[in-house]
Structures are given as C-alpha cells and as structure tokens.
Amino acid sequence: MGKRIRVQRRGRGTPTFRALTHRRVAPARYPPTQKLGEKTLKGWVKELIHDPARGAPLALIHCENGLTFYNIACEGMYEGQEVFIGKDAPLEVGNILPVSQIPEGTLIYNVEKIPDDGGKFARASGSYAMVIAHTPAGTTIKLTSGKTTIVDGKALATIGVVAASGRTDKPFMKAGEKYYLMRAKGRKYPITKGVAMIAASHPFGGGRHKHPGKPTTVSKSAPPGRKVGLIAAKTSGRAKKSRAAKA
Incomplete structure (x- = not known):
C-alpha cells in the first residue's frame, strides 16, 4: 500500500503547507473613502518596511488628519516624502488619485476595481498599469500582461511603478x-x-x-x-x- 500523495497532505492543512502569516506586517490597501473625505489630504511616508513573502517593500503613510495606512512602495519613493490623496492631488510619483482624474498614458499601480476594495491590480514588484481611455462605463487600463480591463472611475490608484523591479534579476x-x-x-x-x-x-x-x-x-x-x-x-x-x- 502506498503513502498519501502530496495533494492529500496539503489538503489536510498541516503546518508544513501553512504560510507563516503571523510574521507579515499588514495588508496594503487604501483607507475607505469616508475616512479620506472629499478634500485633498496631505501625508508623509513615515517608514519603508520589508514585508515577508512580498516582493516590494511597504510604505507606512501618516496623514495630517491622524489617519495611517500601508501602501506598496514605488520606484523613487523615500522616507519623509510628501504624498497627496484626492482628486486634486498633483500628478507626481507616489500620489493617490481616482483613475478618472489621471490622464491617458500615465503609469499607475495598486489599482482598485471598485471603490473601497483596497487595490486589486498591479501590486507585484516591478508591475504597473497604464490608463488607456476614459468612457462613461469607466476607465480602461492596460495591465502588465497586455490585457485590458475597465475599472470604476472613482477607484483609487497610485502614480508610478511598483518598487523592486530588479528582484528577479x-x-x-x-x-x-x-x-x-x-x-x-x-x-x-x-x-x-x-x-x-x-x-x-x-x-x-x-x-x-x-x-x-x-x-x-x-x-x-x-x-x-x-x-x-x-x-x-x-x-x-x-x-x-x-x-x-x-x-
């Protein structure tokens, strides 16, 4: 009689096949729009942190209203950098805007599919998405894979490219x-x-x-x-x- 194969042992859920999630820092997601408010919010990159099992570092952002959250760091981001969150934020690397306010051809990352989902697209190290067109149905973006998808115009995205693009080199x-x-x-x-x-x-x-x-x-x-x-x-x-x- 043979032994149990790998798929059987994995399905049982032993520590051998269980991720060490207690070592991870925090999920990288945007705060709810109710906490951000309608005005443009100013914040600072307090710290860049390594997160186990994640290719890119995390950026701890402190806002002027006392709100803190983690976002995926981008190329060129540094500690102490000022970031702005809102529809009137300038088009600079690290700032967070609704995709409807981002011009066509801009590189973005950590893009939400619908508002308040925290970010679904272009989150891996070195990845990015490009704004293709704005339509009444939403904003069309092109992913790193070459595929295109439509996201809600009120969904948030960060300007830039995810850091650690040379990780696989x-x-x-x-x-x-x-x-x-x-x-x-x-x-x-x-x-x-x-x-x-x-x-x-x-x-x-x-x-x-x-x-x-x-x-x-x-x-x-x-x-x-x-x-x-x-x-x-x-x-x-x-x-x-x-x-x-x-x-």
Whole structure:
C-alpha cells in the first residue's frame, strides 16, 4: 500500500503547507473613502518596511488628519516624502488619485476595481498599469500582461511603478535561500515530479521511463489518491489554430 500523495497532505492543512502569516506586517490597501473625505489630504511616508513573502517593500503613510495606512512602495519613493490623496492631488510619483482624474498614458499601480476594495491590480514588484481611455462605463487600463480591463472611475490608484523591479534579476545562489522564500509563502520546496517517484508514491510513478503510463485527465469524482493531473479538463493537448490563422 502506498503513502498519501502530496495533494492529500496539503489538503489536510498541516503546518508544513501553512504560510507563516503571523510574521507579515499588514495588508496594503487604501483607507475607505469616508475616512479620506472629499478634500485633498496631505501625508508623509513615515517608514519603508520589508514585508515577508512580498516582493516590494511597504510604505507606512501618516496623514495630517491622524489617519495611517500601508501602501506598496514605488520606484523613487523615500522616507519623509510628501504624498497627496484626492482628486486634486498633483500628478507626481507616489500620489493617490481616482483613475478618472489621471490622464491617458500615465503609469499607475495598486489599482482598485471598485471603490473601497483596497487595490486589486498591479501590486507585484516591478508591475504597473497604464490608463488607456476614459468612457462613461469607466476607465480602461492596460495591465502588465497586455490585457485590458475597465475599472470604476472613482477607484483609487497610485502614480508610478511598483518598487523592486530588479528582484528577479538576482539569481538564487543556494537552495536554502529558495527554500526559505517558498516557506514564507506557504509553498512546498523542492517538489519531486510524480513521474520520478515509484508506483507506490504517486499514480504517475513507476515504469522504465519518466512517463505517466495512464491518461492524465481525471474526473472530479476521482478518489483523493488518484486525483492528480488535469482535473475535469474540458480539452487537453495543444490548442488548434483557426483556419484564418493558417491562411
């Protein structure tokens, strides 16, 4: 009888697969609009803080009305910098404005989908979004992936590009460094491929060569020890090119 596979152990919720969230500083989100008010608010970057499991640093912002919150730091931000929050804020790096007040072609980050959701788009290190057009339905922005989406005109966004854009340029020289990074994110590392295991340890294991030996598509009702691979896949294999593309 084989052992329980990785997906079974992960679903049980043991500390091995649980992220160390108690070490994290705070969520990076904008305050509610009721607390910000309608007038342009002035604040200062009190401190730049490293947040475990986050690629970019956090900026602790103190406002003149006593409000404090954390925002993702951008390229060029420094401690003591003045930031303005509101529709009349100047178009400078680090300032927070509604997307409807930001000109087309401006680079922004930490963009809200709807007001008061705290920020949903362009939050990873080095990422940004670009304002494409303003329409009655909302503001169209282009994401780093190249896709476009429409957000509410009253949604907030920060001017600039998320800091730590060169994070991926530095290689991991030791496996231990990669291990502790993945541990902070609650991910298992290193991971052994199923085809490299013995038949008792994984459904795809065993055999003379590294091949699954059986269809990799399984149903949703498959037992836990067999539910690996493409679960309830509608299609599999390479995507067929359309006739128009071939022509």
